[in-house]
Amino acid sequence: MSQRQVLQVFEQYQKARTQFVQMVAELATRPQNIETLQKAGVMSLLRTLLLDVVPTIQQTAALALGRLANYNDDLAEAVVKCDILPQLVYSLAEQNRFYKKAAAFVLRAVGKHSPQLAQAIVDCGALDTLVICLEDFDPGVKEAAAWALRYIARHNAELSQAVVDAGAVPLLVFCIQEPEIALKRIAASALSDIAKHSPELAQTVVDAGAVAYLAQMLLNPDAKLKHQILSALSQVSKHSVDLAEMVVEAEIFPVVLTCLKDKDEYVKKNASTLIREIAKHTPELSQLVVNTGGVAAVIDCIGSCKGNTRLPGIMMLGYVAAHSENLAMAVIISKGVPQLSVCLSEEPEDHIKAAAAWALGQIGRHTPEHARAVAVTNTLPVLLSLYMSTESSEDLQVKSKKAIKSILQKCTYLPALEPFLYDAPPNILKHVVGQFSKVLFPWIFRYTSAEGGQLSTTE
8 A cells, every 4th residue: 555545544534533523522512412422432432532633633522521511410420430530631731722621611511510520620630720721811711711610619618718729719800800701700700609608718709809890890781790790799798797898898889779770680689689798787787778879779679670589679678677777767768668568469489478578577576657657558468368378388477477476566556457356366366456455555544534434454
């Protein structure tokens, strides 16, 4: 055979490998093909092709592996068991940007399924290499690495700490300052998943200077970026008063209130969540929210949306009202009670009704004036029906009962109490009778004294 004929054999072999790996990558995009590919032993074949001398074959093999691992945890475990991860990590540091993106995608696809699979990625030494990729010149490589780190960090505090210890946080803060929107989004999301687990991890994010940069981007027009930023700030704020104050000091008010009017439902929900996480800590932080117009803005937001988007706003009103009489009155003045009553009556989900019941109870429990503000909206009969309904969840029944009792114990507005004389069960009725006695008995005593009569204990 001539030299040309010999080389042609190798060319055909290369062409066949290329065609095979491209076809597998294509087949892996369709769920109906996954089981057949797995039974055909695709994992071991792709592992061999990761070591191919042709870069495009390596990259496409990695892409196919990522798509397979992304499908379910069984396939992700197969990637681990086939000892593919060490080869990916080694190549991640040595190969070109196309391979780096594909390899990072495999790590992301494996790590997303469970803490155990994410730990397998950590154990094979991937974190240091992924962190190096955050410094890569190519934005796509940075984005792919940030995705992988995010999926590792989100599972628990231990994995998140491993990401922090690898030095990822300062580089993620640099990434949110890059011009590419997609990179900003995933970097903000990764910081959010790191901060959510503990005050110490959230403090790490704060110490890296992330809060100031995140706050500056709240006016960015990209909705997906905004809801990731709001999520990150919420995760920092939720842990302690000090962390919440650091977020407030980044001058998020009144800018965050504009997010409550955004067209995107996720932006609205995450903005309400951020305000809730700040307001819940202390009366002073709640008063700051009131002073900036936050309560009125959240009430408007609740009125403009439905379902779970309403939930953090409902809870935020309850937290504010729980702190003091004055703050509860601020919710009343801003017309929060009618809006909560609407949620209690209209929302189909029990957990949203339960939150509204809890919030109304926090508003009405302070003084007779507060209780009357709740009672005049005809909320008490609705709460009673939810408490007595066998279709209500246990949580909704408990919260409705507590709200009724806390409101009744302060309510002296008798027209609102009269329906309870006929419909309420004994454990509720005793509180109703107690309120009637508080209002009527002093009046009877004064009347009989003025007439010169005597009031016996039986009367």
